[in-house]
Amino acid sequence: MTFPVIGVIGGGQLARMMAGPAVELGLELRVLAEGPDVSAVAAVAHAVVGDYRDLQTVRDFAAGVDVVTFDHEHVPGELLEQLVAEGVSVRPAPAALRHAQDKLVMRRAVEELGLPNPRWRAVRDAEGVEAFAAEVGWPVVLKTPRGGYDGKGVLVLRDAAALTGARAWFSGGELLVEQFVPFSRELSVLVARRPSGESRTWPVVESIQVDSVCDEVIAPAPDLPEATVAAVTAAALQLADRLGVTGVMAVELFETPGTGAGYLVNELAMRPHNSGHWTMDGSLTSQFEQHLRAVLDLPLGATDPLARHAVMKNVLGGPNTDIYAAYPLGLSSGPSAKVHFYGKDVRPGRKIGHVNALAAPGESLDAVRARATRVAATLRDGTGSPSPDQQ
Ligand SMILES: Nc1ncnc2c1ncn2[C@@H]1O[C@H](COP(=O)(O)OP(=O)(O)OP(=O)(O)O)[C@@H](O)[C@H]1O
Ligand SMILES: [Mg+2]
Numbered sequence: 473m474t475f476p477v478i479g480v481i482g483g484g485q486l487a488r489m490m491a492g493p494a495v496e497l498g499l500e501l502r503v504l505a506e507g508p509d510v511s512a513v514a515a516v517a518h519a520v521v522g523d524y525r526d527l528q529t530v531r532d533f534a535a536g537v538d539v540v541t542f543d544h545e546h547v548p549g550e551l552l553e554q555l556v557a558e559g560v561s562v563r564p565a566p567a568a569l570r571h572a573q574d575k576l577v578m579r580r581a582v583e584e585l586g587l588p589n590p591r592w593r594a595v596r597d598a599e600g601v602e603a604f605a606a607e608v609g610w611p612v613v614l615k616t617p618r619g620g621y622d623g624k625g626v627l628v629l630r631d632a633a634a635l636t637g638a639r640a641w642f643s644g645g646e647l648l649v650e651q652f653v654p655f656s657r658e659l660s661v662l663v664a665r666r667p668s669g670e671s672r673t674w675p676v677v678e679s680i681q682v683d684s685v686c687d688e689v690i691a692p693a694p695d696l697p698e699a700t701v702a703a704v705t706a707a708a709l710q711l712a713d714r715l716g717v718t719g720v721m722a723v724e725l726f727e728t729p730g731t732g733a734g735y736l737v738n739e740l741a742m743r744p745h746n747s748g749h750w751t752m753d754g755s756l757t758s759q760f761e762q763h764l765r766a767v768l769d770l771p772l773g774a775t776d777p778l779a780r781h782a783v784m785k786n787v788l789g790g791p792n793t794d795i796y797a798a799y800p801l802g803l804s805s806g807p808s809a810k811v812h813f814y815g816k817d818v819r820p821g822r823k824i825g826h827v828n829a830l831a832a833p834g835e836s837l838d839a840v841r842a843r844a845t846r847v848a849a850t851l852r853d854g855t856g857s858p859s860p861d862q863q
Contacts, residue, residue: 475499476768479533480512481524482543485814485823486744486760487512489752493761499768503543504533511814512543527551534560541719541767542743545572546619563667563718563767564742571715572742575648576617585714587707588733590726591651597642598635604649605632611652614641623684628652653736655726659693659700660747663708664720664762664772671712672762672772673705674755679724679747685821686746688844689784691754691777693727694837700727700734711740720744720763746786746823751775753810753828754782779830781837785844787825789818792854795825801856806847808832813851825851 475498480487483505491512494501502518513519522529524547534540539561552566571578582589593604605612610632616625627638641647658679665671675692692701708723722745724738748759757765757773765772792798795813803811806829813825829844831837850856 476538477502477536478764478767479504479537479540480543481530481533481540481547482506483510483512483519484543485511485816487543488515488814489744489749489812490760490764491515493758493764497761497764499764502533502537504530511816514815525551527554531555531558531560539563539767541763542569545569545742549573564721565716565718568716568718569742572721572740574617575615575620575739576646578740579648581715582711582737585710587710588736590653590736590738593649594646595649596646598639601629601635601649602632605629608651613650613652614638615648615650616641616644617646617648623681626684653726653728655736656729657693657727658738659696659704659725659727659735660689660745661704661708661723661725662720662745662748662751662759663712663717663723664759664766665712665717666766666769666772667718668769669713670772671709672775673708674748674751674759674775675777676701676704677747677750683821685786685788685823687786687788688841689747689750690837690841691750691782691784696727697729697734703733704735707737717742719766720748720759722747746826749812749826750782750784750828752812754778754784754830779832781831781835781840783829783837783840783844785827785829785841785848786823787813787827787848787851789820789822789824790852792852793818794854795851798851798854801854802847802850805850805856806843809843809847811847811851827851 477500479502481504483503487503488511501516503512503516505513505519505521541563549566552562556562571581579592591608611630614627660679661676663673677689677691678693680688722741726736744759744763751758756776810828816824827844827848829840831840
């Protein structure tokens with residue numbers, strides 16, 4: 473048997489969701505997990521617990537696998553460069569990954585490629601923010617370049633007075649400040665690229681954030697002008713190619729109709745992404761399978777959508793702490809919705825699962841959204857209507 477072993481650094485739900493397609497393709501997936509109880513550990517045959525910031529730990533993990541990839545973007549770049557120098561296959565390579573690790577690096581690259589950025593600046597102090605805001609107008613958005621997620625590391629400053637509450641932010645090095653973009657919607661486009669150059673995208677989606685956390689994704693983004701679809705898809709392919717991405721990359725975007733290109737780049741993620749969870753049930757090849765294919769430099773799968781509309785609704789931790797107890801009610805209230813649970817303990821606001829629903833022939837988008845939302849709410853709350861929907 474010559475089947476390769478893929479090592480994933482990080483044991484969150486993204487690593488966990490790679491396990492299904494790995495089994496289907498006969499691949500072995502191993503995980504370097506943050507602790508014995510993280511999401512992916514129960515889903516793979518081989519998990520090691522260790523610190524991904526420790527060179528020797530990651531080196532030992534890499535020694536047992538054919539290719540190293542990621543569940544998150546927090547592994548230090550210098551550590552990865554060292555592994556590459558020692559001959560480890562790291563995918564995406566550290567030189568590409570840094571554009572998803574550091575928002576200042578990303579902004580500079582987007583600019584160099586001639587793609588549309590919001591107005592932005594690297595600043596070191598409150599005076600720098602004030603000077604920037606004097607040019608672009610309040611509010612502005614202050615961001616830590618590294619380590620942010622789910623809106624942590626993002627601060628909207630309404631006016632100069634709000635800066636006094638942000639003094640602690642200036643204790644480190646450079647920060648990113650951006651104009652506050654009055655976007656109509658947030659969009660995302662997902663692309664997968666393999667080292668030999670083949671790339672494939674999925675339909676452009678709309679992602680709806682609540683309190684800076686992804687709540688719902690609609691695929692494709694409803695009524696998105698063809699020109700915007702073409703422009704953002706081309707931008708994703710260009711970024712993947714020019715940055716030398718291997719695996720799945722999500723390009724988060726702001727839709728800005730009637731101005732410039734009609735969109736602005738928000739940020740990049742180089743791994744499967746929440747805005748692509750709908751592909752597990754809504755596309756011929758899911759983002760998780762595609763990521764595995766891409767990091768092994770295998771031919772990529774077709775990404776055709778399987779329905780006119782697909783909706784993904786996140787399940788965030790809420791009042792119900794016994795998710796399985798809500799399964800009879802949740803599953804009966806939506807027999808054609810697909811429930812994905814990450815095996816995590818319930819904590820308020822924590823991403824613990826998601827629900828996918830596909831439009832039946834003739835079914836409206838509103839009806840699909842309602843179905844996905846009902847099942848997700850039933851699992852979150854532990855209460856709901858037991859009556860099955862029509863699909
Ligand atoms: N310049 C901006 N103008 C307006 N809103 C913004 C801006 N930048 C960020 N936001 C809002 O804040 C959210 C989080 O910002 P961003 O994606 O940069 O941070 P993050 O914490 O890294 O996010 P993620 O959860 O995707 O990892 C965005 O999805 C958007 O809703
Ligand atoms: Mg984001």
